[in-house]
Amino acid sequence: MDExxxxxxxxxxxxxxxxxxALAAQLGVHRTVVAQRVHELLSTEEIRILAAVHPRAVGLPVQVNxxxxxxxxxxxxxxxLLEFTNVVFLSEISGQSQGVVEVWxxxxxxxxxxxRAIQAIPGVGEVQFxxxxRVLRRLRLGEDPDPTELAFDSFDIELMGELQTDGRLTxxxxARRTGRSASACRARVLRLLESGVMRIGAVRSRRNATTSVLAGVGIMLSGDADGLDSAEELLLTIPTIEFGARTLGRYGLIATIAARSIADYTEIVRxxxxxxxxxxxxxxxxxYVWLERYEWSLDRLERLQEG
Structure with a gap:
């Protein structure tokens, strides 16, 4: 893929x-160029544009790598591992370990x-937990929502269900699918987006051959809290870091880098x-990314709301 x-x-x-x-103005090209390329990327399934519901909104506040x-x-x-319903990311990796899984x-x-169920799978050996x-950046999910915004009703759930399938639905x-007015749909969608409960963005196919490199970084720290804060600030200045978190366990910080080349990746790590x-x-x-999940069943959302 080109720049x-x-x-x-x-x-x-x-x-x-x-x-x-807006995309054309941002990228400095004509609108028709953007429209054509977006349609091509969608038709070839290089990307999907979907709504992602924040883990706290679906009652899954504990997240581990x-x-x-x-x-x-x-x-x-x-x-x-694909059979686990709470696995949201699963990847075959290079290095001493062979796999990474994120569980909510x-x-x-x-x-x-x-x-314990993962450790019991035949063939699974040493597991690092x-x-x-505290999540510093989630490209697809944004900032943690305000707890007061985590209440939503059946209309919200119906909209989230539709947008999890196609995030660019008009x-x-x-309105046609939910039986509500277009203005009501617009107001609810904007509220969900502004609250941080939901975010809509492109999910790229990680399996298609491209020049980009998706890599993980585990960072061990020395020093005091000020040093930790400074290291966090450094991560947030790197635009190609899709995910960053303060962690407990083997690492003090963990991040995912979507670099444009091996050279770019190497420079970021340096x-x-x-x-x-x-x-x-x-x-x-x-x-090889086996799974990158952002969709949640309406049944789960409804059970959570009823609870």
Whole structure:
């Protein structure tokens, strides 16, 4: 993919409902160029534009990252992990470990059961456990929503369900599908977006061959709280970091880098290593992403709302 495609996808990751004219102005090209390329990216499934509902909004505040080693064939292990309903990200990686899985849960007890079930899968060996203490950046999910905004009704749930399938549905189409007015749909969607409960953006196909590199970084820190704050600020200045979190476990910080090339990735890691509070950096490349989940069933949302 060329630089234009990377810039366009990045813009759509941040705002999947952006108007073609706004994207054209941002990228310095004609509107028809943007419209044509977006339609091509969607038709070839290079990207999907979907609504993502924040984990706190679906009652899953406990989130962990697990790295694990595999003895023997890898595919049976990943195929088994695909059956876990609370696995939201699953990747085969390079390096000493063979896999990374991100799991969301309603409680520490539930998380414990999930981790033990993963450890029991035949072929899974050493597992390194890292819990997210505070998420610094989530490209697809944004900031944590205000707790007062976590209440929503059946109309909200219906809209979220439709937008999880196609995030660029017009307000007119949403009105037709929900039996409400277009203005009511518009007001509710904007409220959900502004509250942080939901975000709409592009999800790219990680399996298609591109020049981009998706990599993980585990950062071990030395020093005091000021050093930790400074290292966090450094991560937030790097625009190609899709995810960053303060963590408990093996690492003090963990991040996901969507670099445009190996050279770009290498330069970013060098910058992180040079920070005075960073004592060690471990890296891995996501060689094959098996799952990147943002959709949640309406049944789960409805049960949560009833509870």
């Amino acid at each position: 234009f495609d990377e810039d366009l996808i990045r813009a759509l990751q941040l705002d999947g409902r952006a108007q073609f004219s 697990l790295q694990f080693r595999i003895s023997g064939p890898t595919s049976p292990v990943f195929e088994r 849960a309603a409680s520490l007890d539930e998380m414990g059961r999930s981790v 890292t819990i997210y203490d 307000f007119g189409e949403l 910058t992180i290593r040079e920070h005075p509070s960073v004592s060690r950096v471990e890296t891995w490349v996501h060689a």
